[in-house]
Amino acid sequence: MPSKTIALKKEIMDILQNVKDPEMKPISIVELGMVEDIEITENTIHVKLLPTFTGCPALDLIKENIKNEVKDALSSLDNKFNVDVKYCYHPPWTTKRISEEGRKKLKKFGIATPSPDHNPGDPWEIECPYCNSTNITMENIFGPAACRSILYCRQCRNPFEAMKPIA
Amino acid sequence: MKKNESLRELLYQLADDNFIHAFRGSEWLGLVPHIEEDVAYSSISQDTMGHAYMFYQLLEDLGEGNLDQIAHGRKPEQFRNAIILEEKNGPGSYLEKPDYDWAFTVVRNLLYSHFKTIQLESLKQSSYEPLSIVSRKIQSEQYYHLMHWETWFTQLMLSTEVARTKMEDAIKRIWKDLGGLISLGNYGDEISANQYIDSEQKLETRFLESIEKVFKKVEFTIDENPGMLRGNGRNGEHTEDLKQAIETLSEVYLSDLEAASW
Ligand SMILES: [Zn+2]
Numbered sequence: 001m002p003s004k005t006i007a008l009k010k011e012i013m014d015i016l017q018n019v020k021d022p023e024m025k026p027i028s029i030v031e032l033g034m035v036e037d038i039e040i041t042e043n044t045i046h047v048k049l050l051p052t053f054t055g056c057p058a059l060d061l062i063k064e065n066i067k068n069e070v071k072d073a074l075s076s077l078d079n080k081f082n083v084d085v086k087y088c089y090h091p092p093w094t095t096k097r098i099s100e101e102g103r104k105k106l107k108k109f110g111i112a113t114p115s116p117d118h119n120p121g122d123p124w125e126i127e128c129p130y131c132n133s134t135n136i137t138m139e140n141i142f143g144p145a146a147c148r149s150i151l152y153c154r155q156c157r158n159p160f161e162a163m164k165p166i167a
Numbered sequence: 168m169k170k171n172e173s174l175r176e177l178l179y180q181l182a183d184d185n186f187i188h189a190f191r192g193s194e195w196l197g198l199v200p201h202i203e204e205d206v207a208y209s210s211i212s213q214d215t216m217g218h219a220y221m222f223y224q225l226l227e228d229l230g231e232g233n234l235d236q237i238a239h240g241r242k243p244e245q246f247r248n249a250i251i252l253e254e255k256n257g258p259g260s261y262l263e264k265p266d267y268d269w270a271f272t273v274v275r276n277l278l279y280s281h282f283k284t285i286q287l288e289s290l291k292q293s294s295y296e297p298l299s300i301v302s303r304k305i306q307s308e309q310y311y312h313l314m315h316w317e318t319w320f321t322q323l324m325l326s327t328e329v330a331r332t333k334m335e336d337a338i339k340r341i342w343k344d345l346g347g348l349i350s351l352g353n354y355g356d357e358i359s360a361n362q363y364i365d366s367e368q369k370l371e372t373r374f375l376e377s378i379e380k381v382f383k384k385v386e387f388t389i390d391e392n393p394g395m396l397r398g399n400g401r402n403g404e405h406t407e408d409l410k411q412a413i414e415t416l417s418e419v420y421l422s423d424l425e426a427a428s429w
Contacts (some may be wrong), residue, residue: 053308055217089221089304141311142207146214166307 009038012045015073019065022058023145026105029062033097036088044082045070050093052166053146059087095166106163111148114165126162128153173357174295175229176247177364180352180401181286182222183248186238188279189215190412194256195272198265207315214308221301228297239420243410244403249348251275251341253400253409270333273323275341277316281381282348284313285373286364294362317381324385338389345393349374352401 016035017028029035029049037048047066051059063085070083095114098106103113107129115125127134133155140150141164148161192212199205220234227234252275257267287309290302323330351358351367359366371393382388398404 053214053217054221054304055213055215055308057213090300092300092304092307094307140203140207141315142210144206146210146308164311 005040008040011073012038012047012070015069016047016066018073019062019069022061022065024106024109024111026109027102029066031099031102031105033099033102034062034093036091040081043080044084047083047085049085049087050089050091050097051087052093055146063087093166095163098163110158110160112151112160112162114163118165118167120167122165124165126151128155128158129160130158131156171229173354173361174298174363175226175231176352176354176401177358178222178226178229178298179247180249181290182219182226182238183246183400184252184279184283184348185215185219185222186416187246187248187409187412188252189213189219190416191252191254191256191272192276194265195267198267200269211312211315214312218305218308221305225297225301235420239417241413243405243413246400246405246409246413247352247403248400248409249344249350250395250397250400250404250406250409251344251348252279253405253412254344255408255411268337270323270330271337271341273316273319274334274337276312277320277381278341278345278378279348280309280313280316281378282370282374283309285370285377289365289370290363292362293364298363320381321385324387335387338387342389342391343394343396346395347398347400349393350395350399350401352399355401 013030013035016030019029021027021029021032032052034049034052035047036050037046039046039048047070049062049066066085067083070081074081095118096116098113098116103116106113110129112126112129118124125134126136128136128151131153133153135154137152137154138149139152139159143150143161147166148163150159151162152159189212192208192215195212196209197205199208219238223234223237226232226237231237232240254275256272257265259265259267284306287302287306291299291306293299293302320334324334325331349367349371351364355367358364359369364370375392379388397406400409
């Protein structure tokens with residue numbers, strides 16, 4: 001691969017850091033592990049994305065935001081690129097794909113994430129994002145978005161949210 | 168026979184089941200027993216609509232036309248969903264005095280989620296790779312739906328006598344049409360011979376084994392096998408209720424093409 005392409009790919013990855021999950025503002029789609037691949041052909045940048053939850057109403061919005069961000073950021077280049085964003089289901093997105101940085105940000109935001117070692121069928125161990133206690137109760141497995149549940153910490157008495165393990 | 172005809176038939180069954188089921192679920196919005204359930208059930212219906220669209224997408228990829236057109240532009244007799252999924256939630260309508268039946272809904276959702284889990288397990292081994300990929304994705308979400316409806320089912324079955332009676336009546340009533348969900352229709356032999364999914368006999372056996380465990384926990388048994396009292400939706404046989412569902416769904420589609428174009 002020519003080094004120019006590699007540099008451009010990296011630049012696009014950096015730009016995608018600015019595209020946030022519309023429902024969890026602090027975290028980017030890169031940190032969520034949604035970006036599977038970037039391919040650059042002659043005049044098109046292809047971004048391959050893995051949807052978190054299939055019925056997620058934010059998916060279309062994310063697509064638009066990517067197109068706008070990339071176009072804006074690259075508008076100074078001589079080369080005019082089209083931006084093509086596609087959702088794919090292979091490999092499936094899992095909560096393991098959330099980066100360490102992403103986990104930290106979500107925790108700060110009051111959202112617990114399943115352990116990266118979580119495997120299908122494992123009991124779901126959740127820590128309160130505020131005080132790290134495991135003395136918690138499940139209030140509603142379906143939270144404000146399909147991907148999150150609502151819990152309550154008996155230790156610090158805060159309600160909080162947790163991303164459901166998807167493996 | 169058209170190329171891939173049996174594959175298309177199976178995809179229509181899967182897509183239409185999810186589509187109609189999600190629609191009936193969405194009609195409950197604002198009417199369920201409490202606010203937490205409203206959040207949960209609308210989330211589930213949203214997921215299920217997402218699953219329908221993934222199956223419609225596979226049909227679009229096979230050249231069946233545009234996804235939205237496939238979902239909204241067909242006549243009732245072209246639908247392949249099971250009859251039990253099209254049945255209204257109860258008397259009345261969403262806008263005029265809904266008198267919906269929660270016991271019926273919980274039981275139908277439990278039985279559907281249970282069968283869907285068995286179905287997906289088999290579809291993951293499908294000889295048609297795009298279908299197995301999509302099924303794996305759906306399965307990871309479906310797990311939570313099943314958990315949700317099992318909780319409701321168990322709690323209501325073990326609560327008051329009135330609740331128990333309503334629930335048992337609902338099971339017996341739904342059971343009479345549940346065979347239409349398990350059926351693969353006229354193309355069943357080709358569908359399983361091509362290994363798109365296991366045969367309906369295998370699916371039925373697995374389903375009955377697994378649902379028996381759930382029933383056992385609440386001390387309930389049923390002897391007869393699931394029936395097809397009102398016909399087989401897989402072969403295009405439907406009731407008036409489907410017409411109402413499609414009219415409502417395509418009304419939204421036609422009046423708001425913009426919003427429906429996702
Ligand atoms: Zn706490």
